Every structure is written in structure tokens, then in C-alpha cells.
Amino acid sequence: MTVRDEIEAAIRAWHHLEIDRGGAPIIDFDFFPEAEPVAAACDRLAVHARLSDLAATPAVADAPCLATRVNADLAYLGAQLGERRDLDEYVRATQGCAAVGWSGDYVGERAAIARELLGELGIGWHDATDRELRIAEEPLPADSAPAEIRAATADFEPAVRKVTESEASYELTIECVDVDAYWAYWLDGAGRHVRLRLNPRNARFTRVGARQFALHEVLGHGLQAASFAHRCTSEDVPWVRVLSVHGPTQVVLEGLAQALPLFVAPDDAVLIARVRLDHYLQLVRSELHLAINRGVGVATCAAHARARVPFWTDEQIADLICDRGANPLLRSYLWAYPAGFDWFVRLAEEAGPVAADVLRAAYRAPLLPDDLYDLWGDGPQVGGSGTPLAPPALTRR
Incomplete structure (x- = not known):
């Protein structure tokens, strides 16, 4: 299993957890539905710990397309858990762009x-x-x-x-x-x-x-x-x-x-x-x-x-x-x-x-x-x- 696959498995487990809780889905479109099924995560802190571990691996840190995704997941999950970052910081972490606005x-x-x-x-x-x-x-x-x-x-x-x-x-x-x-x-x-x-x-x-x-x-x-x-x-x-x-x-x-x-x-x-x-x-x-x-x-x-x-x-x-x-x-x-x-x-x-x-x-x-x-x-x-x-x-x- 590649590190990308591990990230996907963590997100899928989080998705099933939120569905089981009656919350909003995490996954809105699955580009690879043939992936191996995963069980729901036991709680949000477990998801946070797993994503944090993945974010710290060199394979993720050295791949912008993976690092930006995992960091976005951590920022949103942190907000679910009660964190409230400054808006520009939060949007940069999740959406990947500034939140500075127009004149x-x-x-x-x-x-x-x-x-x-x-x-x-x-x-x-x-x-x-x-x-x-x-x-x-x-x-x-x-x-x-x-x-x-x-x-x-x-x-x-x-x-x-x-x-x-x-x-x-x-x-x-x-x-x-x-x-x-x-x-x-x-x-x-x-x-x-x-x-x-x-x-x-x-x-x-x-x-x-x-x-x-x-x-x-x-x-x-x-x-x-x-x-x-x-x-x-x-x-x-x-x-x-x-x-x-x-x-x-x-x-x-x-x-x-x-x-x-x-x-x-x-x-x-x-x-x-x-x-x-x-x-x-x-x-x-x-x-x-x-x-x-x-x-x-x-x-x-x-x-x-x-x-x-x-x-x-x-x-x-x-x-x-x-x-x-x-x-x-x-x-x-x-x-x-x-x-x-x-x-x-x-x-x-x-x-x-x-x-x-x-x-x-x-x-x-x-x-x-x-x-x-x-x-x-x-x-x-x-x-x-x-x-x-x-x-x-x-x-x-």
C-alpha cells in the first residue's frame, strides 16, 4: 500500500465515521471506487492522530499534492473538534488560497x-x-x-x-x-x-x-x-x-x-x-x-x-x-x-x-x-x- 493509499484509507474511515454519526459526508466524489473497503474510524481523535502521522512522513511532506490534501483534512477536522483559526489561515490551509477579498x-x-x-x-x-x-x-x-x-x-x-x-x-x-x-x-x-x-x-x-x-x-x-x-x-x-x-x-x-x-x-x-x-x-x-x-x-x-x-x-x-x-x-x-x-x-x-x-x-x-x-x-x-x-x-x- 502506497502512502497515497494510506491517506485515502484514513479519509474513507473518517467518512464512514461521520455518516454513522448522522453528519455530513467527507467524500463527495470517489474517483476510485474499486479501492479496498475500510471500516469506520472509532472517533475523530483517532482520525486526527492518523492524519497527523501521515503528514509527518517524508513521502507526504515531499509531495505537494499529498501534503496539501492532508493538511486540509487536518485543518477541517480541527475545526470540527473546536479549533477556530483566523479565517485567512483556515482558508489557506483548506482551500489552498488567500482569503483577502476584493476592493x-x-x-x-x-x-x-x-x-x-x-x-x-x-x-x-x-x-x-x-x-x-x-x-x-x-x-x-x-x-x-x-x-x-x-x-x-x-x-x-x-x-x-x-x-x-x-x-x-x-x-x-x-x-x-x-x-x-x-x-x-x-x-x-x-x-x-x-x-x-x-x-x-x-x-x-x-x-x-x-x-x-x-x-x-x-x-x-x-x-x-x-x-x-x-x-x-x-x-x-x-x-x-x-x-x-x-x-x-x-x-x-x-x-x-x-x-x-x-x-x-x-x-x-x-x-x-x-x-x-x-x-x-x-x-x-x-x-x-x-x-x-x-x-x-x-x-x-x-x-x-x-x-x-x-x-x-x-x-x-x-x-x-x-x-x-x-x-x-x-x-x-x-x-x-x-x-x-x-x-x-x-x-x-x-x-x-x-x-x-x-x-x-x-x-x-x-x-x-x-x-x-x-x-x-x-x-x-x-x-x-x-x-x-x-x-x-x-x-x-
């Missing part, structure tokens, strides 16, 4: 882009913006969503395969669930088997949304994960063959999935307006993520959110502040969305031929944020501008 001026510039595209669709900027955009996106009943997503997947798949050069096959299952969680849709699976879950409690289905789901979840995460799994069946890859959202590959996975329409459907006006709006909203979420973790009061955070996004409800604002401040997993994982999204938006806008290299590489192996710097040396810093200035509204407690 208020930059966030404002992205708001202007989104508002201009919405205006071209006849949609104003007010408390009904989101509702007007959903009308433009053509609402669907929930029971029609799976068929629409499959149809959109078939339409976009040739273009995605062309830019990523992926030839992997996959089998897609779509389920509707009712879960009290922040997510509207979630993809997981094992090997070539991909499962997309739709949560009608949070999701509002539209034809444009079906195209977005197809690109983000099925052809973004699903085809990408199946591509990794396909490679794992044909060669002994050096990286850990199980995916966890608290790990350092998530920034690239979420960033590309969110921005994928910019690369393969740039002329789809309504879809692109939604993507540009979502980019802005993720940047606002990043402001709140930083603020609640630096001790800015809830009332101040809520007032800033209302000013930035007039169509967010107080329920939505309360949930996103709580998720980013109180939940050990989401305090890490939700930073992957703005960090990755902004980097890939910039790639689509500025990088030219480099973008083709990045997309091909991103479907060959789970990339780390540091890999993005190697691929695009002149690209932006992952996780923020490096010189962020908090909006005045968020400097008061």
Missing part, C-alpha cells in the same frame, strides 16, 4: 457590468430584479426540470468536450430531494456514475437555469469527475482519489463550473446575464464572509447586504451570514465560490490562448490554486486582489 471599487465595477446586461434585457435594479430575471429565464415546473437539464446537457456536451478534450463516459442520475440546506443543487458520485440532486426548497427552475445546471453540475463537475475517474482506471495517479469540498482542489472545480458558460455559450444573452450577476453576488458574499469573521456585527453586515443587493430577503441574508461565520465546513468551502469564480471570469476576459491550456488541464487532474499560477503566470491572485479595502459600511462593528 469595494472592484465589486462596484462588477455590479455595473451585471446591471448593464440586465438593463439590456429590460430588467431594472430593485427589490424585484431577481423575480424579473426569472421571468426572462422562462419558469419551469419542478417535474420538468430533469428533462430540461438532460436536453441542455446534450446540446452543450460537444462544445464542452471540444474545449476540455475529455472523452470520458458517464452515467447521470437526477433526483429531487427536500433538504434544509443552503444548496439548490448538488452533484456527487463514484467512478463514471454521477448523481445530481435538485432541492426544490431553494431552487426555482427555469429554462435558462436548466442550461446553467447542465453546464455547472453535469458538464462542469460531473464530466470533470468522470474524467478524473477514467484516468484513475488506466494509470496510477499521484493524487488522492477521493474528493472533499473542504479540500484545496475545490477552488478550481467551483470556479470553472460557475464560469463555464463564458467559455462555451458567450452569445446566450440571458444565461450570460445570470452568470455576470452571480459573479457579482459571490463577490458581495465574500465581503460578508470576511466581515462576519473579523467581528463586524450582524446588523452592520445585514445593512451592507441590503445596500449591495436590494432583492435579497432578510432570510437569505441571515442564512449566508450564519453559514460563513458559524459552520466549520462552510466557513472554508463557501470561499471557493468567489475565489474560483473571479479567477475564471478574469481568465475568460483576459487570457486568450492560455484559457485553452487551463481548461484542458482542469479536466485531466484535480488542480490546486498554485497550479493556476503555473498555467497563467500573469493571472490575478486567487482569493482576492491583494490590496482589498473593506467598504466603509463594513469597518464598523
